[in-house]
Amino acid sequence: MRIPSSSSSSTSKATPCCSKVGIKRGPWTPEEDEILANFVQKEGEGRWRTLPKRAGLQRCGKSCxxxxxxxxxxxxxxxxxxPDEEDxxxxxxxxxxxxxSLIAGRIPGRTDNEIKNYWNTHLSKKLIxxxxxxxxxxxxxxxxSIPNLQRRENSEPNKKSNIPHPISQASNYQTDAAIHQGSTGYQNITEGNHNSTGNDDVVVMGMGRVEVKHDINGGQEDTFSSFLDSLINDSGVDNQQLQDNVFAFTSPAQSFNPVFWESELDQMSNGYFRG
DNA sequence: AAAGACCCCAACCGCCGACCA
DNA sequence: ATGGTCGGCGGTTGGGGTCTT
Structure with a gap:
């Protein structure tokens, strides 16, 4: 938990919405929770920047x-x-x-923050x-390298990892593009465009970001969701084989081969949620 | 029982792309 | 074309709880 402080946020680098004088920070009180929950359920999500004022909260929109x-x-x-979720x-x-965010989008009820925390506190150590x-x-x-990974204090603070994920390392943009190109049914998804044929709104962002905006009412899986379902099903694939192939991407971007994904997908069967 | 070490996770930060005037 | 605003993302922090000595 952060220290509720108005002065600490008054740096030149602070985002405008959080640097205003009088904006409360730190843990939320039950009263604030109730105000926010009631307001969002009544007015709906969105317009976060102006929400605090409209709802009568002394918080920045981001915090809300x-x-x-x-x-x-x-x-x-x-x-x-x-265990199923962990797997x-x-x-x-x-x-x-x-x-x-993308991972959380495939795990019902879990948030990106929760998964990120769980990964950093449990799964990374488990793998180590x-x-x-x-x-x-x-x-x-x-x-x-083991002790260096086990303790946060031993890693360089305030520095982002210099060792990207092998897939990301091959260039995020190319990875996502290749994912879409390398699987049937994705040719209609182009960068910056929305695929709203399903209830999930799939947006392929610039810089390789992929966002899946879920329809809270649920419903049919769109093609991208189906694709992810097939990806996470490796019951027909030897883990080491998959890893070996993934690590073949560690060389520069040109080594990324979308054909690999197609072949891997062909081997994957029995959808996780279907099984 | 006390003190220090360690762990968890809610919350904040900085950045990015989309959108709009 | 440009600049400002906004929503959203991943990385990081640090207070408080728990564990160990």
């Missing part, structure tokens, strides 16, 4: 959005992450890297204990 998305939303599932997170992370590098899902070679 985060609180709603990660805690107050009725669809948020609280509590222990089960799914591992599979998705192996394929997608630290794309927590199994001799697997949690960043690459590749077997750890140098034992010296």
């Amino acid at each position: 959005r985060l609180r709603w998305m990660n805690y107050l939303r009725p669809s948020v599932k609280r509590g222990h992450i089960g 799914l997170i591992l599979r998705l992370h192996r394929l997608l890297g630290n794309r927590w 204990s199994q001799g697997i590098d949690p960043r690459t899902h590749k077997p750890l070679i140098n034992n010296d």
